[in-house]
Amino acid sequence: MGCICCKPSAIEDSKQSPTSKVSLDVRVSMATSSRREDSQRTKDRYGNSEGRTMLIDKQVNGSVRIHGENLDRKREKVECVVRQHPGRGSVPKAIEGEQVAAGWPAWLAAVAGEAIQGWIPRRADSFEKLDKIGQGTYSNVYRARDLDQKKVVALKKVRFDNLEPESVRFMAREIHILRRLDHPNVIKLEGLVTSRMSCSLYLVFEYMEHDLAGLASNPGLKFSEPQVKCYMQQLLCGLDHCHSRGVLHRDIKGSNLLLDNNGILKIADFGLASFYDPLQNQPFTSRVVTLWYRPPELLLGATYYGTAVDLWSTGCILAELYAGKPIMPGRTEVEQLHKIFKLCGSPSEDYWRKSKLPHATIFKPQRPYRRCVAETFKEFPAPALALMETLLSIDPSDRGSAASALKSEFFTTKPLPCGPSSLPKYPPSKEFDAKMRNEEARRQGAAGTKGQRPELERKATRESRAAPAPDANAELVLSMQKRQNQSNSKSRSEKFNPHPEEIASGFPIDPPRPSQAVESNADAHGNHPKRGSHSGPLSHRAAWAKSGKNRDDPPKILTGADLSMMSGLVAARRNNLISEDHRERSGSSQSEAPKLFARFPGSFKEASESFIQHDQEHNVQQKEDGRSDNKDPVLLGYGSKGNKIHYSGPLLVPSGNVDQMLKDHDRQIQEAVRRARLDKAKKRKVQLEANHMSTTSLFVSGR
């Protein structure tokens, strides 16, 4: 075979903005052929409305096989194999060159070629930046006016770790996934803003006024039942679409469910999302999903999982909408798992045996926990409770699917879901706004009278029904930071400094000044950005006003520590996904555990200690409550509340020595029993002394 000519449009994603389509003739040379049988592949299917379909096999030997039918060419068979450069995106080198010629920066085309395929970059000066509206783990989000399309959009500026290929590839996956999705209940990526000379990237999204977490934290707001059903229906429709296109979201939570003023809900933030193939058993990282919404199997270390992880999070959202607050706000992975077991019961013997979950030995409770979802939420309407019971099943295989949930009685019994357009209109409300309010309260608190909690703070605490959820993997970063502090306090600032790119881009982290247009990314286009009026969310303006500063002089949002945290979080989140991505690309089926051993501190020992303690506290509590599924008196007394271990790190030991871990575990249990006995003996002694005293005093008083 020699060279073949193929149009890149034939390997474009199915949906593109028609204005940004490029059609380039590219010569693809056949560098190597590869044996199918020796390769582990991931397959991506591409197709577009004109009926072209291509199948791309990414193979371990670094080559890419493209084959399929090009219907535009009268069913002409197209097949080519392209040698991939190590560390490069899976587009042929020639296409990469064309992408640079089309205006993409080389660093992006080199590693994210597939994600930007068929698009051309939008120019920074065609947007007018209005204000900062959100802040994610690795991004800042701004409201901006699209001067070409004459509409308001959201610009998500992605932070990179010094343009490292791995961190660019991580972001490319989000773009790639977003482009694969096309549904009214999934946020639409409308384009990308960058230029050949730029070192930053903005994702352009349709603008959404609210997020569910922000609305739920509004004290004066109570959702009606038809309203809850309406939101849940939209969430499940969007999720069903993602799952049917082979996408796991892996971070469903209130702040990632955006709402517009027409009541439309859209699933956003695909930063932790991943492609998956239900027919192929592929391992993923278990360290995804924000803690409060993380299913038990992930906390137990599962690396083989599917759509059920999103369904668990959806169950948590459903319960939260009825309860008015998060139902399982754990502070650590151990506490989270304990909260889950207390509410949903511990897994059945059969499940423990079948699932072979990595941390099962450690976290299997001494005695099974009884499920009490129905008891706890007895005031919820029966159909809502029934759906919750399904979605919050401990065994992932019992959670059904988004499609089956949509057919549940919850949506067919009265009151029926209301139409999105009939939902009330709200002032802009985001979780970010709630965070701003709390930040402001804290600031006022610091300035306020010593020892007195300021009114605003008290108000914020009292009124905040739904506190913002921690970020996905936040606990992991805390643990990383702890280790950083311990190991080398000097290097901390060097490692977690503000991203130079953030500063260099001229698009600072603090909210922009009113009317500030998106600054040109030092690009070749040269036009000055146009200016416009400021009309930011009320809460931002209020925050400025309250801080007693000129609105032009915005409050500082991030402290150095925040930045460190942010950067660490970026690293942690990315590291997990990068190792997963690396595994995907290399075709390795190895679990990520060894990599995590190496990167993060902590041990099963600590985790098991903590879990035993939670477990025993639970038993004690049950005794106090008069409920008793634990008859063992020796456990009483162990683990006073004063010396709780709040383990906040990964659950794996650096050495990965399982035998040692198990020995430690046994030792811990023996130690617990010994301490409990001692405590019990002490208590008995105190009791005896007290009895003796009272007898003596009775005797002395002569009564």
Ligand SMILES: Nc1ncnc2c1ncn2[C@@H]1O[C@H](COP(=O)(O)OP(=O)(O)OP(=O)(O)O)[C@@H](O)[C@H]1O
């Ligand atoms: N299209 C949009 N319209 C309005 N606001 C948005 C939009 N996209 C994102 N935001 C706001 O910005 C916040 C951060 O965005 P996003 O969650 O996509 O970033 P991230 O860095 O991936 O965050 P996370 O740490 O939650 O994963 C959101 O919680 C939301 O409030």
